[in-house]
Amino acid sequence: MYIFVINSGSSSIKYQLFEMPEARVLCSGLVERIGHENAVLTHKIYKGGKEDILTSTEPINDHGKGLSKVEKLLTDAQVGVLKSLDEIDVVGHRVVHGGERFAATTRITDDVKKDIQQLFPLAPLHNPSNFLGIEVAEQIFSKASQVAVFDTAFHQTMPPKAFRYAIPEEFYSNLGIRAYGFHGTSHKYVAGKAAEYLQKPEAKIITIHLGNGCSMSAVENGQCVDTSMGLGPMNGLIMGTRSGDIDQSVIFYLVNREGYSLDEVNTILNKKSGMLGLTGYNDMRDITKAIDEGNANAQMAYDMYTYRIKKYLGAYIAALNGLDAVVFTAGVGENDIKVRQMVCQNMEYLGITLDEEKNAVRSKNLREINKEGASVKVLVVPTNEELEIARQCYELLAAE
Template identity: 60%
Template sequence: MKNILVINSGSSSLKFQLIEMPSEKVLASGLVERIGLETGKVHYKSEKFSTSEEMQVKNHSVALKKVTKYLMDPENGVISDPSEIPAIGHRVVHGGDAFSDTVVIDEKVKATVKELFSLAPLHNPPNLNGIEVAEEIFPQAKQVAVFDTAFHQSIPSEANRYAIPNEFYEKHHIQVYGFHGTSHKYVSEKATEMLSKANSKLITVHLGNGCSITAVKNGKSVDHSLGFGPVNGLIMGTRSGDIDQSVIFYLIEQLGYTAKEVSDLLHHKSGMLGLTGYSDLRDIEEQAEKGNRECQLALDMNAYRIKKYIGAYAAAMNGLDAVVFTAGIGENSNVIRKLVCSDMDYLGIELDLEKNDERSKENREISKLDSKVKVLVIPTNEELEIAKQTFAMIS
């Protein structure tokens, strides 16, 4: 048995799980939030102890040191020494075209992650910071990087290239990279197990505040809705998803917006928030039920966009075995699943409404027994996937 510490460093947060492998037992988990602000919060949970503590957390180093203190607490901790953690798995959002798989981190890897800051300015800098802090606190542990983009490196050229002059691809590496790859990989593997069919054609639908959809053929990502950055594709909590490029030119040239203002608009003020004033889907569903037409329209638009991608990906793969819903909205919103799967019988998708309404945290099938295409709900577990890949690197 080996303990794998999984770290997901955000700009002002640090999520963690300590997982015993290969048993996959979660020994401890938690979140440090509001890092760098006047008042931070540390959440920690293990089998025998849980707490939430308010304190100032100046930086990620302070955050991880606090987590380590909880892990090694003489009375309530789960380990007695840092050496009991032989490896640490880090989520790194953007690996560009440099990384197609999980890697043990060295100076060259860190330098490449730094070079990619411009492609993921909100994510890669704190990801690298988390790595450097972990190296300081756990010098004896192997540091392993698991890239969100790696799973999508298998997307073929006809699907990952943009129809712009070749020099932008060759010199500047502008192409589809994709995101949420760790989640799509995890749920597609679970779906393959549930179907007992190795050569399967799946569409995995990751719906949270950020949303994406992937065509997975025989275990490989072959197309994906997010591209060079994380703003296109499906309608998200605050992100617009697909939009006519002419709208961007119009905003700049006719309405006087700067490029930075347009970026902020499309990333932080659009999507469900822009359509309804709410970014949390639970609030939108509640308002729609009360007769709010804007909220109902937003739900219809959201589902319609997903349906279009399902149709396109079924055509691209020349078939479909299952549609898989995952992440916070995908796992919990029976409303969105119903809207997406309605009037899809031509593709062989027939939802069982009673199964769809059931509340469960388990992997489950919610389609009718005779549905040609299965509809599955599989809770994602990115931390476990990172732990599995990290464990494989040291075994």
């Protein structure tokens, strides 16, 4: 079965073509800067253990034009990996917000599309782009089944005590205001890999997804018990440009006392805060370099970033009543030695001890970085959201 996975952003399309169930990647790519004269298409083909890369810079006016260019590459006489688009059985779409309506991978119908549109207010930066990707793919891959995999679905196993807010009941019952969580596809994938590594399906695992966006999840027996993001993706950990947890009084102070508009405060907390607000950088590599150069603000930002993670670790260990493994994943989690070291420092009481030599090793494979004999495993598990989407699509169709 050939499954084409699409992650459609506001000005980008990320994609991979899988042969399932072997999970073999035939090609992958990224269309960036859609809507600009200098849009960039990067296409990678995998054949015979080799990777060939094609790049082009040209005007790509919209998502339809972008996906049409990808379509031609898929079946190109010289570099194509398919004879016809009809060979694609399924197009799997990442959809950020599924609300309470979608707790599992779902075939896309007209009713499903209407429900995704109704959720636009809960994810205004993501769901409209995801929806656009669906509409374009339906035209280009007309014979394939279209399937939606929701970022929020994995967190739908949270109990009400974890997802409800202490606000009047009608805001939940009438408006659906509650914690939904995000990065669910990543959390599900790495938690599954960790449980498989531990040979313990019922394991108690805390997954830490650290990219430009950051979140944590408490997982037991493969199900999410709690997660750090809420109604939207701003809550919880300190992120690249997002503030994470903040006293609500700050918002009222800025609006009522300092004259900021609500839109301005929203922009500040979403796009100008986090590590960018603290240091002027949102790339952790730049911040690490600044620390090495003696920048006190950069050091303070790292202290705040890792301290927030440690606070959530303690809370989730309490929620789980124990812990088998901590998992670091995503760009920062997989590659930033200093972040892992600082998070695990002075956590011996909770069974978390880091082996500094193992932590310093760079690898693209799942690896264990705790000290020998530690009661809690500390794992680095590379995430693969596209593969998880392909697997969920395959399992859905195989079960039908």
